[in-house]
Amino acid sequence: MAISAKEILSGDVQAAARLMRDLDDEIPSAHRTLKTLYRHTGRATILGITGAPGAGKSTLVDCVTGHLRQEGKTVGIVAIDPTSPFSGGAILGDRIRMQKHALDEGVFIKSLATRGHLGGLSKSTIDIVNVMDAMGKDVVIIETVGVGQDEVEIVKVAHTNLVLVVPGMGDDIQAMKAGILEIADIFVVNKSDREGADRTKQELETMVGMNTYREGEWAPPVMAAVAQTGAGVPELLSEVERHWKFISREENLERYRREKARVELMEILKKRLLEKAVDDLSRDGVLDLLLQDIARKIRDPYSIAEQVVDHKFGFHLTEGARKGKGNRRR
Amino acid sequence: MKSVPAKKISRSRTTKGKRKVRVLVGKPGLDGHDRGAKIIARALRDAGKEVIYTGLHQTPEMIVNAAEQEDVDAIGLSILSGAHNYLFPKVVELLRKKKMGKVVVFGGGIIPENDIPGLRKKGVDRIFTPGATLSEIVEYVNKRIRPRA
Numbered sequence: 001m002a003i004s005a006k007e008i009l010s011g012d013v014q015a016a017a018r019l020m021r022d023l024d025d026e027i028p029s030a031h032r033t034l035k036t037l038y039r040h041t042g043r044a045t046i047l048g049i050t051g052a053p054g055a056g057k058s059t060l061v062d063c064v065t066g067h068l069r070q071e072g073k074t075v076g077i078v079a080i081d082p083t084s085p086f087s088g089g090a091i092l093g094d095r096i097r098m099q100k101h102a103l104d105e106g107v108f109i110k111s112l113a114t115r116g117h118l119g120g121l122s123k124s125t126i127d128i129v130n131v132m133d134a135m136g137k138d139v140v141i142i143e144t145v146g147v148g149q150d151e152v153e154i155v156k157v158a159h160t161n162l163v164l165v166v167p168g169m170g171d172d173i174q175a176m177k178a179g180i181l182e183i184a185d186i187f188v189v190n191k192s193d194r195e196g197a198d199r200t201k202q203e204l205e206t207m208v209g210m211n212t213y214r215e216g217e218w219a220p221p222v223m224a225a226v227a228q229t230g231a232g233v234p235e236l237l238s239e240v241e242r243h244w245k246f247i248s249r250e251e252n253l254e255r256y257r258r259e260k261a262r263v264e265l266m267e268i269l270k271k272r273l274l275e276k277a278v279d280d281l282s283r284d285g286v287l288d289l290l291l292q293d294i295a296r297k298i299r300d301p302y303s304i305a306e307q308v309v310d311h312k313f314g315f316h317l318t319e320g321a322r323k324g325k326g327n328r329r330r
Numbered sequence: 331m332k333s334v335p336a337k338k339i340s341r342s343r344t345t346k347g348k349r350k351v352r353v354l355v356g357k358p359g360l361d362g363h364d365r366g367a368k369i370i371a372r373a374l375r376d377a378g379k380e381v382i383y384t385g386l387h388q389t390p391e392m393i394v395n396a397a398e399q400e401d402v403d404a405i406g407l408s409i410l411s412g413a414h415n416y417l418f419p420k421v422v423e424l425l426r427k428k429k430m431g432k433v434v435v436f437g438g439g440i441i442p443e444n445d446i447p448g449l450r451k452k453g454v455d456r457i458f459t460p461g462a463t464l465s466e467i468v469e470y471v472n473k474r475i476r477p478r479a
């Protein structure tokens with residue numbers, strides 16, 4: 001049964017959970033509901049947390065959520081774990097570290113699998129964050145899959161991005177440098193109870209220091225924390241607070257909103273255009289024939305893609321593919 | 331090699347609008363061994379399910395709340411503590427209270443054969459005793475658990 005926008009706005013937990021799953025499963029009626037909900041979004045503050053696998057992201061989410069709850073804020077959490085490319089299944093284990101909030105009605109946790117999507121998020125993440133926003137959650141926290149070089153998608157979705165680094169990564173920081181500087185609004189050296197934390201902090205500070213920041217630009221601070229005990233987290237949160245103030249300045253907020261709007265539209269377009277192209281091509285088994293031709297080097301994928309995009313795809317392409325079918329394997 | 335692109339595309343074509351089975355695997359009770367639960371979680375992942383693994387020391391209330399937010403089709407519980415006669419029926423009862431009676435509850439652990447009929451009567455769908463093989467459990471989930479409509 002389709003979920004209505006009204007059910008979500010009234011705070012119905014089961015309806016929200018179902019709508020989120022429908023969005024994840026790409027059920028068309030869910031997207032219709034989201035159209036109505038969309039104008040109720042934009043109130044939540046979105047916090048992104050990323051960092052290598054095992055860096056302590058979930059533990060930090062748990063800790064931060066505790067603080068936010070004490071301030072009386074409601075929290076939505078979207079935690080993403082990888083889908084196994086072999087089976088299509090996934091183990092979503094981020095909840096293990098978030099047990100404290102399992103009975104708190106002010107906290108809604110959704111675990112998602114990447115389902116083949118790259119960039120640290122699932123395809124549905126933006127949609128699901130929007131639902132939590134519309135539900136009235138004050139803060140939505142996104143925990144990404146362990147960060148890689150190009151997992152920058154989160155940047156555009158969240159107001160504030162925390163990048164977790166753990167001590168003893170040494171040269172890794174050097175290697176991560178390129179992508180990571182742009183992602184982080186705040187660096188967190190987590191597991192600062194471990195040896196080498198000071199050095200890691202210094203290295204990061206040096207890295208940030210090599211950049212020049214203009215007047216009115218945000219220079220990411222480097223904070224030390226022990227997510228497991230909560231040490232350093234209040235200080236971290238006051239930096240988050242400071243960044244929220246920074247981004248709330250009219251000119252910054254405007255830029256953020258426009259960037260987010262761009263990502264939303266582009267992601268949806270990508271999804272829809274691809275779906276449409278694949279659907280069209282799949283008719284009458286044309287796609288399989290074309291793929292066969294490409295595999296046999298009878299055709300090239302560049303020309304085919306061009307024809308599809310230019311809407312020139314049609315009879316002659318099909319004919320070619322049919323003829324190609326008879327050709328001998330090279 | 332040649333079939334790779336074809337496979338990829340046809341897969342992305344079929345995932346759209348197709349539900350994936352979601353199963354919560356948890357370990358309620360006070361004992362601290364979650365090896366069994368972890369092995370099951372992994373086996374179900376390898377069978378293509380999305381497994382929400384909630385870890386140790388869960389109360390029935392916590393499990394059912396998580397199941398609600400995660401919109402799962404089934405709950406698999408591993409219970410070694412001897413409290414199965416309390417924990418299993420409690421989870422079923424809480425699900426029914428929340429009008430989530432369609433969520434299938436199954437489980438395993440050190441459970442005497444004699445207790446099984448009583449648990450089944452109280453709404454536990456299936457109990458696996460220590461002799462059960464992983465493939466038996468996977469086969470059960472494959473056959474019995476469907477995405478809720």
Ligand SMILES: Nc1nc2c(ncn2[C@@H]2O[C@H](COP(=O)(O)OP(=O)(O)OP(=O)(O)O)[C@@H](O)[C@H]2O)c(=O)[nH]1
Pocket residue numbers: 051052053054055056057058059060094097145146190191192193194225226227228229
């Ligand atoms: N020593 C120490 N251990 C920590 C700290 N924070 C987290 N851990 C431990 O690090 C391990 C991984 O923590 P998680 O919070 O699951 O890490 P994660 O980044 O969410 O991991 P994935 O989601 O699997 O990528 C756990 O055993 C935590 O208890 C810390 O500040 N100090």
Ligand SMILES: [Mg+2]
Pocket residue numbers: 057058059093094143
């Ligand atoms: Mg995690």
